Structures are given as structure tokens and as C-alpha cells.
Amino acid sequence: MLSLVTYLRERPGARVGDVARAFGITEDELISDLDVLPLCGTSFRGGDLLDIDTDGDRIWWHNPDDVAEPLRIAADEATALLVAARAVSTLPGLREGDRQALLRATAKVEAASGEAAGASSRLSVTFESEGGVFADVDRAISERRRLWIRYYSPARDELSEREIDPIRLVTVGHTYVEAWCRRSEARRTFRLDRVAEIRILDEPSAPPEIELRDLSEGLVQPAAEDPEVVVEVGPGGRWVAEYYPHDSADELPDGGLRITLRTPDPASLRRLALRLGGDGRIVSPAALADSARLAAREALAAYDGPDGLGEVRDRPYEGREQGL
Amino acid sequence: MAIAKAERLMNLALCLLGTRRPLSKRELRESIEAYMEAGSDDSFNRMFERDKDDLRELGLVIETVENLDGEVGYLARRDSNRLPPITLDAEEAAALGLAAKVWQQARLAGAASGALQKLRAAGLPEDVDPYGSHGALEPHIPVHEAAFEPLMLACRDRRPVVFDYRKANAAQPGTRHVEPWALECWRGHWYLAGFDRDRGAERVFRLSRITGKVRARAGRYTAEVPDVVTVRETVAGWAGEIADRSALIRLRSGAGYPLRAKAVSVRELGDGWDELEIPYGHGLDALLVEFGPDVVVVEPAELRAEVIDRLRAVAKG
Numbered sequence: 001m002l003s004l005v006t007y008l009r010e011r012p013g014a015r016v017g018d019v020a021r022a023f024g025i026t027e028d029e030l031i032s033d034l035d036v037l038p039l040c041g042t043s044f045r046g047g048d049l050l051d052i053d054t055d056g057d058r059i060w061w062h063n064p065d066d067v068a069e070p071l072r073i074a075a076d077e078a079t080a081l082l083v084a085a086r087a088v089s090t091l092p093g094l095r096e097g098d099r100q101a102l103l104r105a106t107a108k109v110e111a112a113s114g115e116a117a118g119a120s121s122r123l124s125v126t127f128e129s130e131g132g133v134f135a136d137v138d139r140a141i142s143e144r145r146r147l148w149i150r151y152y153s154p155a156r157d158e159l160s161e162r163e164i165d166p167i168r169l170v171t172v173g174h175t176y177v178e179a180w181c182r183r184s185e186a187r188r189t190f191r192l193d194r195v196a197e198i199r200i201l202d203e204p205s206a207p208p209e210i211e212l213r214d215l216s217e218g219l220v221q222p223a224a225e226d227p228e229v230v231v232e233v234g235p236g237g238r239w240v241a242e243y244y245p246h247d248s249a250d251e252l253p254d255g256g257l258r259i260t261l262r263t264p265d266p267a268s269l270r271r272l273a274l275r276l277g278g279d280g281r282i283v284s285p286a287a288l289a290d291s292a293r294l295a296a297r298e299a300l301a302a303y304d305g306p307d308g309l310g311e312v313r314d315r316p317y318e319g320r321e322q323g324l
Numbered sequence: 325m326a327i328a329k330a331e332r333l334m335n336l337a338l339c340l341l342g343t344r345r346p347l348s349k350r351e352l353r354e355s356i357e358a359y360m361e362a363g364s365d366d367s368f369n370r371m372f373e374r375d376k377d378d379l380r381e382l383g384l385v386i387e388t389v390e391n392l393d394g395e396v397g398y399l400a401r402r403d404s405n406r407l408p409p410i411t412l413d414a415e416e417a418a419a420l421g422l423a424a425k426v427w428q429q430a431r432l433a434g435a436a437s438g439a440l441q442k443l444r445a446a447g448l449p450e451d452v453d454p455y456g457s458h459g460a461l462e463p464h465i466p467v468h469e470a471a472f473e474p475l476m477l478a479c480r481d482r483r484p485v486v487f488d489y490r491k492a493n494a495a496q497p498g499t500r501h502v503e504p505w506a507l508e509c510w511r512g513h514w515y516l517a518g519f520d521r522d523r524g525a526e527r528v529f530r531l532s533r534i535t536g537k538v539r540a541r542a543g544r545y546t547a548e549v550p551d552v553v554t555v556r557e558t559v560a561g562w563a564g565e566i567a568d569r570s571a572l573i574r575l576r577s578g579a580g581y582p583l584r585a586k587a588v589s590v591r592e593l594g595d596g597w598d599e600l601e602i603p604y605g606h607g608l609d610a611l612l613v614e615f616g617p618d619v620v621v622v623e624p625a626e627l628r629a630e631v632i633d634r635l636r637a638v639a640k641g
Contacts (some may be wrong), residue, residue: 007445022444024437033330072407074383075480077439080432085423087509088463098419105416109443112410116383122479125465125509126556152581157615159581171463172512196581235495242513242532255495271614278637295616296638302620303632 004033013058078113079120082106087125091171095138127171133192134169136200137177141166146205147179150197151190155268159196164188165205168212180207226262229269229288233257233280240272240280256280270295332358336375337384341405346389346397382438407446417449422463429467431476466512469531474538475516479504482549484521484541487534497535502527503545508555517555519547526550528558562606571604572622579618583611609634 004023008014020030031054073081085106089099110117140147147166150159164179167187174191181188187210228247233240235255246261263269266288273282273292282289335356339347353359353368362368376398380386385404389397412420424440427433440448471487478485485504490497501521508515513530520527574597575583584590587600599622602608609630612619621628 004441004445007441023441071442071445072383072385072405073439073442074381074435076381076431076435077383077442079480080427080435081420081424081439084426084432084436084465085420087465088419088423088426091463097415101413101415102419102423105412105420108410108412108416109420109439112408114408119480122506123476123508124506124555126511127463154582157579157581157618159578168462172466174512196585236492238490239492270616274613274616274634274638275610276638277610277613277634292638296613296635298617299613299619300632300635300639302617303628 008059015058016054019059073109073113073116075116075119078109078116079123081109082113082117082120083123083125085109087127091127091134091175127175133195133198134175136198137166137169137192140200140205141168143200144205146182146201146203148199148201149190149195152194152196154194154271155265157271163201164190165207167207167210178212180210223262223264226264227266227285228260228262229266229285230283231259231261231269231272231276231280232283233259233276234278237276237279240276244272258283267291328358332356332371333375333378333382337379337400340379340384340386340398340400341402343399346387346391346399348391348395348397352398407442410443410446412443412448414449417443420448426463426465427467428464429472431473432467465509467514469514469534471516471531471534471538472507472514474540475504475507475531478538478540479507479516482545484543484545485538486541487538488536489529490533490535492533500527500529501541502529503547503549505549506553506555507531510556510559515555515559517553517558519545521546528555569604569624570601571608571624571627573600573602573612574598574620574622575600575615576618580615583615583619613638 004019007019007022016027016030020027023030025033085102088094089102089106094102137147139145147164148161149164150161152159160183162181162183164177164181166177166179168178170176170178170189174193176189176191178187178189180186231237231240232252233256238257241249241257241259244259244261246259248258248260250258252258266285269282269288270292273280273288274295282292335358336352339352339355347355349369349372352372353362359368359372362371376386379400384400386398386400387404389399391397420440420443424436425433427436475485477483483504484501486499486501488497489500502516503519503521504516505518506516508517513532516529516531518527518529519525570588573583574593577592577596577598583600583602587602589601591599593599604624604627609627612621612627612631613634619631621631
């Protein structure tokens with residue numbers, strides 16, 4: 001609210017709508033704040049009460065004395081803004097002009113924050129994204145052009161070609177492009193580090209009007225009707241719960257977890273079953289567990305052949321830390 | 325914040341900023357209606373101390389001065405609370421506007437927009453749509469870990485902490501006593517670097533593996549905080565991204581694009597198979613078995629054995 005006071009001091013006759021937008025509050029919230037302000041100030045020197053008027057459209061402040069100078073930035077505020085600004089400035093796909101503007105702004109905010117900027121070095125964020133692919137997607141979005149991509153699907157371990165109309169780029173850990181896929185005529189999200197090849201086409205991009213999803217809950221949001229998969233993991237397989245969005249993860253007595261998740265395509269989890277090795281097993285569906293067992297047997301057969309390693313010692317499986 | 329509290333804080337701030345001499349608690353109590361209405365001395369004292377802390381948390385520098393009679397007075401000097409002059413052009417303002425929106429954690433999102441509001445109050449241009457000049461870029465910093473906020477505060481205030489931590493392959497969590505140095509987000513996950521008092525050495529912790537509450541402990545740090553804290557290198561090592569050897573594998577034609585993407589060399593064998601040389605770091609065995617019968621390890625023997633062990637475990641299952 002103090003910032004509101006200093007803001008109003010700088011802008012006599014400010015419009016209610018503009019002020020509300022600048023502070024990210026509704027006009028009603030602003031008016032109720034304004035109802036409080038005239039009661040603020042102290043009676044002990046007399047005449048200190050803030051004299052603020054509004055006709056519902058514009059706001060006037062009749063005695064903006066030097067009480068209302070802009071306040072310095074607090075340590076937490078400096079940390080939040082500086083860490084975010086530094087992170088964004090490392091985005092490989094950021095336009096050079098924007099990056100320069102952000103670096104200039106960051107330096108100015110650092111200087112203006114003084115000591116409060118110190119603690120911001122204790123937090124840092126690195127965004128990952130594939131520079132070249134990013135730049136092409138960004139350009140296609142701003143020029144409203146269609147893209148051709150060769151895209152890797154880990155579920156099927158294959159590359160496929162498709163044309164997409166890009167809508168926006170989203171960075172949550174990895175960077176993704178949300179697009180209208182012309183092959184499936186549906187909204188799809190593509191991870192940039194899985195784009196093997198990309199070309200900007202001459203055709204204009206024409207995605208249908210679609211409502212943007214709120215991605216704050218994560219990019220992968222399984223549908224209620226997706227089939228259920230149950231996986232039991234030992235202590236060495238607990239990472240599964242960190243990487244796969246799941247409905248439930250119940251503790252098992254041995255320090256493991258029983259994880260229930262949903263996916264439109266259970267066969268895509270064969271890779272997970274193979275990766276888990278002795279650290280876990282698919283409980284259901286049975287077909288998925290069978291296909292993993294079959295794949296493992298088939299793979300082992302290659303090592304028994306004439307140039308295989310028949311003499312490999314049969315040693316007990318040792319669990320080891322999974323990679324990240 | 326409740327209106328009554330906001331009004332009280334606002335009044336206290338204006339009093340402290342408006343005065344040229346330190347005001348005693350008694351004077352403040354007599355000038356602010358809400359304090360006058362506070363029933364007992366005790367409840368006034370509690371309310372005042374809390375308000376003072378809240379204002380400091382908001383960034384107000386409040387000085388405590390003792391006068392000749394030994395009475396304590398408070399004031400917030402204009403020159404130490406004034407935002408130094410800062411001029412940002414429309415481009416710089418738009419870039420900061422974008423940056424301020426990346427936090428998905430309530431406290432930091434609030435703090436970033438608080439900073440922006442102060443800058444706006446000081447004349448930051450604001451009629452620019454922050455997304456206007458940035459096309460469709462929407463970076464977000466995910467913070468899903470409950471341990472994040474207490475650890476952030478502990479790093480800021482340099483406070484030792486205690487938490488239960490479950491190592492990747494441990495059945496039970498163990499209690500760790502840590503002097504937190506820095507937090508870093510890499511590939512969407514948060515990590516803490518600090519001095520582990522039990523191990524007597526620097527350690528990196530993954531926040532999602534902290535179980536239960538993070539509790540702050542009194543006392544100072546016993547180990548010196550290094551000037552540069554490297555979290556990412558440690559984590560990249562876990563992730564197998566630091567490879568000092570290479571491995572030779574056979575890969576079915578058309579399969580295993582991720583392996584091809586990082587291959588040092590690819591040679592067509594002509595019988596539906598290719599031979600690839602790839603970097604061999606921690607975790608490669610687990611990655612290779614994902615491709616099932618489409619991958620055969622040629623060498624080294626150690627990697628072959630690891631992959632075979634993993635495949636046998638699945639085949640038995």
C-alpha cells in the first residue's frame with residue numbers, strides 16, 4: 001500500500017483503471033484501499049492525514065508531501081526480481097535486443113537495491129533449451145508461419161515428420177512449444193530437445209482459436225479416462241514418483257513405493273519397465289509387464305550368440321543409483 | 325492482509341518516515357489509533373514488535389536510537405529508505421515485466437511484483453504489455469518442493485537447518501544437519517548446496533528427496549561459505565553428463581535417436597545395424613536397457629555386464 005501512495009504521488013489525476021492494472025488488483029480492490037488511505041497518517045502533528053479523492057474514474061491527492069518518496073527495494077524483492085531476470089537473460093532463444101535490455105535493467109536494479117541485492121546470489125536458476133530450434137520457433141511465432149519438424153517420440157522410439165502451427169513457447173525446466181499439430185489436427189506440446197530437425201515453411205500458420213491451458217500444474221495432465229498402470233518400486237526406484245505425474249504413491253514396508261499412474265498409451269511405459277531392472281516391476285496391466293519381459297529376453301539372446309559374451313559371470317544384481 | 329492490519333502498518337510507517345527525531349514507543353502509542361485502542365501494555369507491546377518486524381520484512385529500514393534518558397526511540401530516515409534514482413526505458417521495463425512473472429512460488433512471485441511496484445512508483449514506464457515485445461515466450465520457474473521456502477529463508481539469513489533426507493537408493497531417510505549455502509534450479513528441479521555437519525564436507529541435496537519439515541537451528545555456521553558454490557557440476561556428474569570414457573554399441577537402424585544425437589561416431593554395418601561410439605558416464609547402463617533388443621553393447625566388458633544384469637532382472641520378473 002505504501003507503493004500505492006508513492007505511485008499516486010508521481011501521477012496526479014491517475015485513472016482508476018490504470019492504477020489497478022499497474023498493481024495487479026481489481027478496480028474494486030483499489031477503491032477499497034483508497035477508502036482506507038484517508039484514515040492513514042497521524043493525528044499527533046495534525047494535518048498529516050492523507051487527503052485523497054476519487055470520483056470513481058480519476059484519483060487526486062491534495063497533499064502529497066515528502067512522506068511519499070519511492071521506497072527502497074527490500075532484500076526478498078531484490079532476490080525475487082534479480083534471480084528471475086538473470087535466469088531469463090540466459091534463455092538461449094531470447095532475442096538479442098531483449099537480452100541487452102534485460103541486462104541493462106538488471107544492472108540498474110542491482111545498483112538501486114544496494115545491499116538488498118546481496119542475498120540474491122544464493123539462488124540461481126538455469127533454463128535449458130535448444131538454441132537453434134528455439135530461435136526458429138520464436139521466429140515462426142512472430143512471423144506467423146508454419147513449421148516442419150522431425151520429432152522424436154520416446155514412447156515409440158521413433159522419429160516422425162509433421163507440420164505444426166506454433167502458438168507459444170513455455171519453459172518449465174525444459175522448453176516446449178505448444179502448437180496445433182496439422183497431422184493429428186489437435187493441440188500438442190513438443191519438447192525442443194526432442195526436435196531432431198526443423199524448417200520454417202512459407203505457409204502462414206493458422207492455429208484455430210483455442211483457449212490456452214494453465215500450465216502451472218505441469219505440462220503432462222493425464223485424462224481421467226486414460227488406462228491405469230500400477231508400478232511397484234524398491235528404494236532404488238523411488239525416482240519414478242519424481243518424474244512421472246501420478247495419482248498415488250503409497251509407501252511399501254521395504255522403503256519402496258506402489259505408484260498408480262495413468263497414461264493414454266501404457267505400451268509407452270515399456271522403457272520404464274526395462275530401465276527399472278531389479279528396482280521395480282509393473283504390477284498391471286499384465287500385457288505391459290509381459291512385453292517388458294519379452295523385450296529383455298530378446299535383448300539377452302543377442303549376447304549369447306557366436307560373438308556374444310557367453311562367459312559373462314552370473315553375478316547377483318546390485319542396485320545402483322539411477323541417473324537423473 | 326486484513327484491512328485493519330494494513331491500516332495500522334501504513335500508519336506506523338508514515339509516523340516513522342514523517343518524523344525527524346526518534347519517537348518513543350509511548351509517543352507512537354499515542355499517535356496511532358489502533359495502538360491507543362490496544363487493551364493492555366502487553367498486547368500493545370506484542371502488536372508493536374510484530375508490526376515493526378513486518379515493516380522491516382517489507383524493506384523499511386527502521387533505526388533504533390537511545391536518547392540521553394536511556395529511552396529507546398524509533399525512526400525511519402528518509403535518506404536510508406528512499407529508492408536511489410533509477411531510470412528505465414520502455415524496453416528495459418518490458419524485459420523486467422517478463423522476468424517478474426516467471427516465479428510460480430507464491431512468496432517469490434509476490435516479492436517480484438512488489439519490487440516492480442516500487443519501481444513503478446518511482447516512474448517505471450508501465451503502459452507496455454510485457455509480452456508485446458517478447459513474442460510468445462513464457463518461461464516459468466517451477467517450485468513444487470515444500471522444502472523450498474524454509475531453505476530459501478535459511479540461505480538468506482545464514483541459518484543452520486535440520487531435515488530428513490532420503491538418498492536415491494536408501495530405504496529409510498536419515499537426519500542431516502546442514503549449513504545451507506545456495507539453492508539452484510536445474511532442469512526444473514531444485515538442489516541445495518551446503519556444508520553437511522555430519523559428513524564434515526560439502527554436499528548437494530535434491531529438494532524433492534527431503535522428507536518432512538525443514539527446521540531452523542540456532543547458532544552460527546562452523547564452516548566458511550565459499551565465494552563460488554557449484555551445484556550444477558555436481559548434479560551433471562550424477563546425471564552421467566560428465567563422461568571420461570567411451571563405449572561401443574550396436575544400434576538397430578532407425579532406432580535410438582537420443583543415442584545417435586550424442587554419438588561421437590556412427591558407422592553403418594549394412595545388416596540393419598549401426599555401430600556407435602558414445603560417451604560412457606554414470607547411468608549409461610540404465611539408459612541403454614530402455615532400448616531393449618535394439619541395442620547390443622560391444623565394449624567395455626564392464627558395461628556389457630551391467631546391461632546384462634539389468635536385462636536378467638527384467639527377464640526374470
